[in-house]
Amino acid sequence: MAQAEILQAKTDQEEFVESIEDEPSKSPSNDQNGHPKQDQALQxxxxxxxxxxxxxxxxxxxxxxxxxxxxxxxxxxxxxxxxxxxxxxxxxxxxxxxxxxxxxxxxxxxxxxxxxxxxxxxxxxxxxxxxxxxxxxxxxxxxxxxxxxxxxxxxxxxxxxxxxxxxxxxxxxxxxxxxxxxxxxxxxxxxxxxxxxxxxxxxxxxxxxxxxxxxxxxxxxxxxxxxxxxxxxxxxxxxxxxxxxxxxxxxxxxxxxxxxxxxxxxxxxxxxxxNQQGIENHEWKWDHVKEAFLDLKSWLWFALMMSISIPSGGITTFGPLIVKSFGFNDLNTILLNVPFGAVQLIATMGGAWLATAWRMKGPVLALLCLPPIAGCVMLLKIPHDHAHKGPLLVGYYIISVYPGITPLIYSWSAGNTAGETKKKVTTGIFIVGQCVGNIIGPTLYTTDEAPLYRRGLLSNLALFCVLVFLILLNMFYLSVLNKKHESQRVAHGKDAKVVDHSMFAVGAISSDKEGVPVQQVADDNAFKDLTDWQNEDFVYVY
The missing domain is CATH 1.20.1250.20 (MFS general substrate transporter like domains)
Structure with a gap:
């Protein structure tokens, strides 16, 4: 049923774009004087x-x-x-x-x-x-x-x-x-x-x-x-x-x-x-809202954010107690949590740099899930005694790579959503997922389970594995959307394949690479406040 609605939305998209090109005065985004309400950049x-x-x-x-x-x-x-x-x-x-x-x-x-x-x-x-x-x-x-x-x-x-x-x-x-x-x-x-x-x-x-x-x-x-x-x-x-x-x-x-x-x-x-995302438009568009809720990737962002926020909420709240359970005193526990922030800083900026270098976020996100999975396994399997303090602490620090995941999900969503209202609604949807995860996370840990915190660590391990599955599913869905846009470009008399210039440094590729010319102001959709579904020129980033 959802797929049928998505296909119908694609048909509506073509009609909507044609109406903008052929009869601007009848466009659903016109103002009271009959003039098209476009992005302020185009104005x-x-x-x-x-x-x-x-x-x-x-x-x-x-x-x-x-x-x-x-x-x-x-x-x-x-x-x-x-x-x-x-x-x-x-x-x-x-x-x-x-x-x-x-x-x-x-x-x-x-x-x-x-x-x-x-x-x-x-x-x-x-x-x-x-x-x-x-x-x-x-x-x-x-x-x-x-x-x-x-x-x-x-x-x-x-x-x-x-x-x-x-x-x-x-x-x-x-x-x-x-x-x-x-x-x-x-x-x-x-x-x-x-x-x-x-x-x-x-x-x-x-x-x-x-x-x-x-x-x-x-x-x-x-x-x-x-x-x-x-x-x-x-x-x-x-x-x-x-x-x-x-x-x-x-x-x-x-x-x-x-x-x-x-x-x-x-x-x-x-x-x-x-970018094909526009810059600024202050009109609230209900068709954008509908599309945001029908778009499968909106709910994949939601699921991704909730899946990472549950471990985040639990580890943030109980992190010092986990370290203390290794046998350290209060002062050492505080000091040993300082490197947690350093690892978080390195993982966040390192993941961002790698995503920029690879021009992809899905594979980097999957890669960032692997250290926390290994860390959870270490804390579950290594005996919690004085002789194993070092390995336990290493496992905890390996888990602390997870904060690098959240900003990349932010970026993945931000780069794959267009239309002013749709962008804001989509962000709201996955922020709700983040809030739900942060509320649930601490409840999975209880002080009664010290020093092993087995339930919390097992749930976190499962969720990091779920994250990898969701990332792969989202990459597949984005590839499907790109194929559909290729078909729509052909139907509009354009080349099927385009170079996504927004993912390259300015001047890094020639204007006619792979036979794709740079689009002109008059014939592109960049500042028409179209959603990513409505704009056949939009290229989804894996």
């Missing part, structure tokens, strides 16, 4: 009257400007988001549980409610990200979550903490989807894995340095605030301060940016033409 080109030619030189120059403006902001926001979510565990060391009289499952719920809030609010986030300028969205989100975190300073009961954590989750719900949208909006598909990996790698930086910063804050003596309150207030106020900088310096899009001159804006647009 800028029409206003200026020409498009520029992309060369290796102007591409490098504009890319450098974009990186210098965007990456410091994205890295700072994501570092603070991960640090702010971690303040609860840091504060627990400095008397939060005792001072606020937490007992039973109260502390666990304070951790879970953030992901519950993010799960519930994803549909609203998807809509808002289409309708509002993305730079302002990030600034307001950071401001509001900074205020929520600062308010935790005054919360001295479970109810008060729960409300603050709830709002923290609500205001952080749009950060990862917005970052994915920023990456799609500013970077060629070849460039996306490293940029997505760079801000996601802040998780590793937080694991390495967050506890050290908190350790220093916890030793501040105050007659007014408890140590855990100082932690909440310090990071909350810093986040509020950073939100002001985001408001001032974060551009809403290449078209609206003030740090790029007009010619540079045209270069920024040309850089993204071969």
């Amino acid at each position: 800028l080109i029409e206003e200026v009257g020409y498009s520029t030619i992309l060369t290796p030189e102007n591409n490098r120059r504009v890319l450098r400007k974009i990186d210098l403006r965007l990456l410091p902001i994205l890295l700072a926001i994501y570092f603070l988001q991960q640090l702010d979510k971690s303040t609860l565990s840091f504060a627990s060391v400095f008397g939060l549980v005792e001072k606020t009289h937490l007992h039973g499952q109260m502390y666990s719920w304070l951790g879970s409610v953030v992901y519950v809030a993010q799960l519930v609010f994803q549909p609203l986030v998807s809509y808002v990200l289409v309708k509002v300028p993305i730079g302002k969205f990030l600034a307001v989100s950071a401001l509001l979550w900074g205020i929520a975190l600062s308010c935790m300073t005054a919360a001295n009961t479970f109810a008060g903490l729960m409300v603050c954590r709830l709002f923290l989750g609500i205001f952080e719900a749009g950060i990862a989807p917005a970052f994915i949208a920023v990456t799609q909006m500013w970077y060629r598909r070849r460039e996306q894995p490293v940029r997505l990996g760079s801000w996601y790698a802040m998780n590793g930086v937080v694991n390495m340095f967050g506890s050290l910063i908190t350790y220093g804050l916890g030793h501040i003596h105050s007659s007014v605030f408890e140590p855990y309150q100082i932690i909440f207030l310090f990071f909350g106020l810093i986040t509020i301060g950073v939100s002001v900088a985001v408001f001032v310096f974060m551009p809403d899009s290449p078209i609206q940016s003030k740090f790029l001159a007009e010619e540079d804006k045209l270069v920024a647009i040309e850089r993204l033409r071969m």
Whole structure:
């Protein structure tokens, strides 16, 4: 049944594209005056009257400007988001549980409610990200979550903490989807894995340095605030301060940016033409929503994110306890978790680099699943005694390669989805999967099962194996979609085979390689806000 609906959608796609080419005034994406609602990049080109030619030189120059403006902001926001979510565990060391009289499952719920809030609010986030300028969205989100975190300073009961954590989750719900949208909006598909990996790698930086910063804050003596309150207030106020900088310096899009001159804006647009994904359109399109839910790969992204987030949620929560179960004391346990962040950082950036070099993400993702599988087997089979501390620790560090998987799934989805509304809805679908996984993960581990944690490790082992299967299934489905697009291109009088220029460095291949000419502004679909199904020029990346 689903396959029949997909085939019907393909037929509708051809009719829709033909209607745009033949009768623009009757296109379903027309405005109230009967003019087509197209991507704002195409509007800028029409206003200026020409498009520029992309060369290796102007591409490098504009890319450098974009990186210098965007990456410091994205890295700072994501570092603070991960640090702010971690303040609860840091504060627990400095008397939060005792001072606020937490007992039973109260502390666990304070951790879970953030992901519950993010799960519930994803549909609203998807809509808002289409309708509002993305730079302002990030600034307001950071401001509001900074205020929520600062308010935790005054919360001295479970109810008060729960409300603050709830709002923290609500205001952080749009950060990862917005970052994915920023990456799609500013970077060629070849460039996306490293940029997505760079801000996601802040998780590793937080694991390495967050506890050290908190350790220093916890030793501040105050007659007014408890140590855990100082932690909440310090990071909350810093986040509020950073939100002001985001408001001032974060551009809403290449078209609206003030740090790029007009010619540079045209270069920024040309850089993204071969992505075939568009740049900016603030119209919410229900046909995009329908297609996102009918598209099998939307649910494969969902399944992939949930499958990796369940082990992630469990290992993140119980990682220190697993290390302690090897026979290390408290101080050594803390110190031995620092390399966990270093391995995470190396795996994230290494996986992103390899995906860029290979121009494929599926094989790299499958490769990244192998070390965690081996690590789980080691922890399950090696005796937990003093004589085997070293091998057990090696197994734990091998498992810690898994964080490199998540940003590559982000990138895989980001590079294989087109249409402004469809991009946001698809991101919302797999972020829900991520939230569900993060909620389930910690429940698979219990302190009663120490020191083996057999149920948690067995479930993680199974899920890493499931991930490999899902990756292969998704690669097969993407190959099927590429074959269908080849047939559609032939039906439209185009060449069946095309070179995916977005996956190569500018100037790395000639314009007529394999007989494929560079498409001109007038005859391509890059900025018509078509979905990847509707655009026969779209090439799916394995």
